[in-house]
Amino acid sequence: MGSVAAAAVGRLVGFLPRSARAQAGDQLMVASGQMAAGIGNLAFLVIAARILAPSEFALLASFLALFLLVQLFAESISSGSALVPELAVAARVRVGLGGLALGAVVAVAALPLSSALGLPVELVLIFAAVCPVAALLALARGGLYGRRRHRSLVVSLVSEPAVRLSFGVALAVQEGPVGAAVGILMGALVALAVSRPFDVVPRSAAGAAPTRWPGSMLASFVLLAAVQTQAVAVANGLLDAEEAARFAAAATLGGIAAYATATIPLVLLPSAARGDRAATPIAVGAAIGIGATAVLVTLAAPGLLIDVVLGERYASAAPLAAPYMMAMALLGVVRVLVAHLSATGGGATVLRLVGLAVVVQLSLLAWLGDTASGFVAATLVSVALLTVTLGAQALAPPRLPDAAALRAMLRTTAAVVAGITLVGVAVRLFIVRGLWVDEAISVAQANMGLGAMLDEIRATDVHPPLHHVVLWGTVRVIGDGELAVRIPSLIAGALLVPMLFVLGRELYGRRTALIAAGLGAVSPLLVWYSQEARMYGILTLLSLVNVWALVRALRTGDTRYWALLGVSCALTAWTHYLALIQIAVLALVAVAGLAAGRRDRTRTARQARGMAIAAVIVVAALVPLAPYAADQFRANEIAVEEGAAQLRAAPAQAGAGVSDSETAPSIYSLITNFAWALWGYHSDAVMLGVGALWPLAILFVLAMLGRGGLRDSAVPVVVVAGTAGLLFLVGLIQPSLFEIRYMIGVVPLLVLLAARAVDRLGDGRRVVTASAAAVLAVTMLVGLGDQQLNRDNPRIFDFAGPLREVSRTAVPGDVLVYQPAWMEDVVAYYAPRVPAEPLRSADLPAADGRGAVFLVFADIGPRAQRLDTAARVQEAREDLVRERSLVRTGGGAQVHTWEYR
């Protein structure tokens, strides 16, 4: 197996141009050295942990943290000397003196620092000695990068842990933490010695070397170090001890990805400065590859990883490990982009963007920083945003001189779209909510046999069965875990990002397309439905494919696009019945397009043939669906007539208090749905506030005056307005149906139109466009954060926490009683071994005399029903308290539990 993979990699490498192969080889060699050094350092730590007492090890860990901090900031010096090795030579004395000065300050302040940091004075003095060594080492290593002395570099990287593991360990045994710290200092000194610090570097023959230090790049790398460390630095201040420890654990693990990718930008810098086009894609690929590997490993077994690296007591940090690892993996990509842009003349812009990221991260930390999850989210979001903006910046070369450059740009475009998609995937994988009622119903159905499932859906559900069948298949392959059942939606949500790019490029061009993809990656509602084990993720993707296929079909007349449109529409119809509204609108657009081009008879005839093919495919798909839908409709009618409104279909409009689902839709519900579409779901209070800001929409409309683009946007505008308008009319009959999830297909189109508006706002001025896009993206990210993490979001139902708690504490003889009855499947999912039944009005469940009764109540459903349910639960509690004692109350978002014994 391994040899096959090696052969495949070899073959792949063989196809690369020589310069790319050299680049890949350099990156691989240095990254291997870095990995080896990392493993060596880890081994030193593990051994130190064994030979030192815990209190001594804690002192060493603190010392190492200080050392790491200095190294992180010294990395900017490395980057500078990597780019300008000639100047690095001249700067030796200054850097050395600067390091000495810093060391002297630390030494002079050793006593107060010792007290403030809780470290022995000896360790502070050793740290003072480390300062000039670290600065000179960074400078020397940078010079090695710049002169492409990669073998010497690897020796330098590996020598440091080697000394630690030999002398350091020996000294630690003798002298405790002070000895270990001396070993660390010695390691740095040896590494400096082998880094050829006194080499004379000839000026470049072309004489084109820059004559001054790339200050903006240095500053950018310092700020990147701040992005990596500032959350850790403030965690103890903002979080309580337990949460701070969780975050520290996640940060320690995430540091692996950051460390592993640290050398990549430094290897890249000299090549990028020389204009080697292969260097950046190779470096981006390497950063993505290493980062993705780290993320996948963490995703596969976060608990195990935490256990091995940090110990069992940090197990609660496991859910944070993967998202934080993603943030650090993205930071690796960011470093590469910073290096590329700085080396190619974009240093000032990069500095501004990185500075902005620091501010955004700090703002998010201040806003979300009451939990470790919030810290992780703040870091992930700010790094993701930085990745997107830098990626967009990297994608905007000034002019394209020739076809080769065009091909290079296309490759770069593909890389950036891939990067944005990766960000989208990362954001979507950051799932903070468990399954809710609807999802649990789908999972229960998917666990049946295929025939039984289809019969069940026919008899009790109100949706067509495509998503159920897909889910049935995935459950068979990867099981029914929380993440596994959401995989189809996650995949669809991830594909939506490049699809937005494709449609955006088709309609408007590359810049708008990239903005659209970037916004789509973080669009709160698109993220939400990418994380739900229901049909809306797939529906969204298919809706976008429909529009793209139609646009292509109308523009090219190619029958293949008409056929694709037919197939895609057919799948859409099999995913959700209300998608027929969008299909009807698309049909009208197609007819209008046909009529507009009627003067060209040949073309019109061809288009008409294509349209007929699409229509035939759709009709053929609808024919078998019709009796299925009719049966569902009849079953639904009978159930309603019998008063058994407990169909498996979940209550609509859950938590949509602002847009009152029980009255006819209004302009305000239109505004609410629009706000949901772009900024996601929020608490009723937030939505009221957002709705009140409608005058700002006037500003937006006015700002579009004279900017044109109406013709280009005709198709998406008509599809959005037509779909929403028709659903509005449907809502006049059945109010609960006028809700954004039933027209989820318009959301990516709105995102696309927003991207177009942002682009037009700039009117060719890239700074204005970039600023407007960044502002919009930031508002979306804020919306995303609030949607995902704010427990007041009425769409968030925390069934997982309370039910798992019940499952954990229940013993044989206990019984779980729940209300409303829709919870049956979600209860079965999270507490499968606890006997459970819905609360009935007449009698309470017969737990045997000694058994406990867990009462679980979810505040869900239409308002009247919720009141009724709450009253029933109150009665039950009064009954229970007569015979038992209330021993515990608990719950999560909109879910309440009581334990009676």
Place this chain on the structure above:
Amino acid sequence: MRIPVPPGSASDARHAPVTWRPADEAARTARRARLLLLLNVPLAVWYFGWLLQPGRIGNGFLYAILITAEVFNLAQAVGFWWTCASARAPAHRPAPREPVDVDVFIPVYNEPIEVVEATVVAATGITGARAIVTLLDDGHRAEMRTLAAQHGVRYLRRRERTGAKAGNINHALGRTSAPFVAIFDCDHVPDPAFLERTLGHLDDPEVAFVQTPQYYANAGRGGVAAASWSQQALFFGAIAMGKHGAGGIFCCGTNVVFRRSALEESGGFPEDTVTEDFELSIDLHSRGWRSVYVPEVLARGLGPEDMASYVSQQQRWARGCLSGIGAALRARLPVRLRAQYLLSSLYFLTGWSIAVYMALPVVRMLTGAQPLGGVSADQFLLHFAPYFGAALLTVALAGGGVYTFAAFALAAASFWIHIQASIRALLRRPARFVVTPKQGSHRPQPRIVAPALAVMAVLAGTAIVRVAFDQQPGMLNNAAFAALHVTVLLVGVWAALRPARTGRAPAPSLTTAAAEA
């Protein structure tokens, strides 16, 4: 055909190609406007039918003010829809086969010689008639006399410089005799085909004058020039073509050719007003003369490049047009022509309605009083949004996309000019010609826009302070309105705060008026 260019002026923006061709859009403009009328009228009825019900009254005083502003805006909107729906471009009429004499007047006051020279040189190249070019020098400069001699054109100066530009032209009329008179501001470079494209319309003995667009060739420099051109383009596009269709295009002072007999019948240009062209048009129309608008760029001029120039221009237009209301009411005009003149004059009261809209959220945030009572935002939006949206769509579509946000914001930020001008007109304060410094300034001019800045400060300050204490939806809604106004004003005054840093070619004066106390 190429415009003759003086040596060394090839980089002059006025010699750049023109892509704006409103004539091509006339039929489409009218068609769109008529179609949109089907939408606009019912939506206006829907909104005002709801708004004017007694149950809507909140604070009576504020309600009355709001209704006044809304009705005024409705009247302007209806006028705009009607004008655009009448848009028409006249069919071309060839110039007379027998060459006729045409006096070409170029009034000058203190403009740079290189600016005037380009116009003089271009005027000597006009074909299709025997053009007798005369430089009317109110600045009494020897170099102008030399310039005229150098290019073989007549030179006139007068002893008493009364009546500003109007007096200068009237003086020239008394010393020339051609049956037709073309007038160009000294920065407007005429196209050689100017008379070929216009004289044919004067074959009709009822036509007093033929007007062509006042095109700003320097719009590409952005800032004030671009925004003011956008305003001009809407006027000389959809609106002027509509006024032509309604028979009411008025003279705009430059790029125009008159029938001498009509001018003489009217007694020449009125000298006691700052908008002599506007009032002359009223007089001619009241005497039964007709006017024609040819929507082709036949002369290229320079628009204001900085805020001081723009404000000066707007103050003159506002003051003059508001003073013309009386003339329009007194003149014996057909109803449609009177309505067109009143629409043009009353436009300069728009600043009052803008002031009302900006004041209402401040009053609401400070006192809680609001014009509408017992009305939910939902109900208001249901009635207002479609009306507003359709009206805006009409501006966008009928204007062919020429009207930009920057133009809108610049107009909105000029609200105080309208208020100032109307108060001066009401108090019968004498109008003054001010020679506007048309050299584009590179320095910030915050004083010029001080009233707008003060209003922005009040709006922003009130919103920030009140929202700090109250985040209820009602307060947020009014703060959002305040933010809307602040943003629009900010965009409008931006050019005064941060003038373009790029180098500019010298921009000449648009006006040739003499200073007069």
